[in-house]
Amino acid sequence: MDERIPSGAAIVVGMPRVLLIEDDQAVRDGLSMALGGRGHAVDAVATGEEGLARLASRPPDIVVLDLMLPGLDGFEVCRRIRAAGDLPIIMLTARNEDIDVVAGLAAGADDYVVKPARAQVLEARIRAVLRRTGQPAPAPAAIERHGDLGIDRAGLTVTKADKPLALAPTELRLLLELTQVPGRVLSRQYLLESVWEHGYFGDSRVVDACVQRLRAKIEDDSSAPVYVQTVRGFGYRFGPL
Numbered sequence: 001m002d003e004r005i006p007s008g009a010a011i012v013v014g015m016p017r018v019l020l021i022e023d024d025q026a027v028r029d030g031l032s033m034a035l036g037g038r039g040h041a042v043d044a045v046a047t048g049e050e051g052l053a054r055l056a057s058r059p060p061d062i063v064v065l066d067l068m069l070p071g072l073d074g075f076e077v078c079r080r081i082r083a084a085g086d087l088p089i090i091m092l093t094a095r096n097e098d099i100d101v102v103a104g105l106a107a108g109a110d111d112y113v114v115k116p117a118r119a120q121v122l123e124a125r126i127r128a129v130l131r132r133t134g135q136p137a138p139a140p141a142a143i144e145r146h147g148d149l150g151i152d153r154a155g156l157t158v159t160k161a162d163k164p165l166a167l168a169p170t171e172l173r174l175l176l177e178l179t180q181v182p183g184r185v186l187s188r189q190y191l192l193e194s195v196w197e198h199g200y201f202g203d204s205r206v207v208d209a210c211v212q213r214l215r216a217k218i219e220d221d222s223s224a225p226v227y228v229q230t231v232r233g234f235g236y237r238f239g240p241l
Helices: 025-037 048-057 074-084 098-106 119-133 169-180 188-196 205-218
Strands: 018-021 042-045 062-066 089-093 111-114 144-146 149-152 157-160 228-231 235-238
Touching: 018 025, 018 048, 025 042, 025 119, 025 169, 042 048, 048 062, 048 074, 062 074, 062 119, 074 089, 074 098, 089 098, 089 119, 098 111, 111 119, 149 169, 157 205, 169 188, 169 205, 169 235, 188 205, 188 235, 205 228
Parallel strands: 018 042, 018 062, 062 089, 089 111
Antiparallel strands: 144 149, 149 157, 228 235
């Protein structure tokens, strides 16, 4: 598979290149888009064999490796990578059983993340592993540009036409969540759980009200939104522009 660069996102010079080896297409695409949206160049492949081949042709700075791969499994891929050098490895596992974690670490992984893996958690683990292994840490994130919106994820600031926007904390969290995956539809329930709190099961009208407030601040015409679009019967998506 080719390098994934989400629509509306730009690779940030100095950010680590990530090789993602994951056979589940939905997980692979979601993490590729999310990490790409944070400035990483992401090579995403579906099998261990493809991953090892990509290592040789385009070396990454860190590998994110699914544990349960078809054919050549994650344990063996990890052992082969480790035998060849000290490239940092984070393993993805659908199971949080001690025996799997211990086996993965014994195979040479530096850390692990239990699926479903949230992009924020994976990004934090990438930073931590690179610090521990002495690899270059990610450069300060550049300003993301989406039309005339500028988003500084590290500084938690948003501008429109280079003028600062005053967003309430929930409005900011909602915008950050939507812009992680431009063009992808996020359900109201997903947004309730990710923006408000994990496991929150509340009234979806809370999301609708927050969207309206956000649109009033970022859209030129909130009655004809360009940035935060409604997908009737499903939820909301950001752009693409």
